[in-house]
Amino acid sequence: MTVKQNAHALNVVKTFKAKLPDEIATQVGDAHFDELSLLIESAISAAVFDEMEKAANKVDRLAHEIRHFTESFDRN
Numbered sequence: 227m228t229v230k231q232n233a234h235a236l237n238v239v240k241t242f243k244a245k246l247p248d249e250i251a252t253q254v255g256d257a258h259f260d261e262l263s264l265l266i267e268s269a270i271s272a273a274v275f276d277e278m279e280k281a282a283n284k285v286d287r288l289a290h291e292i293r294h295f296t297e298s299f300d301r302n
Contacts, residue, residue, distance in 0.1 A: 231274070235267035 239259050243251050251259075 239263045
């Protein structure tokens with residue numbers, strides 16, 4: 227997933243850079259655009275991990291509910 231996040235971050239920066247006048251983009255410099263790309267990639271990763279944690283918590287709750295259901299299931 228990191229490769230996709232990196233590619234997306236680079237695409238966002240490329241699009242942003244293209245919207246700037248050449249003079250401004252030159253003043254900002256590639257080092258700052260690279261830093262921006264890393265910040266964007268980090269933000270994407272944080273959001274993905276938050277959502278993955280939420281999904282894991284849902285699965286955990288469901289597993290407990292199923293376990294409780296099977297333990298209290300009347301087999302008669």
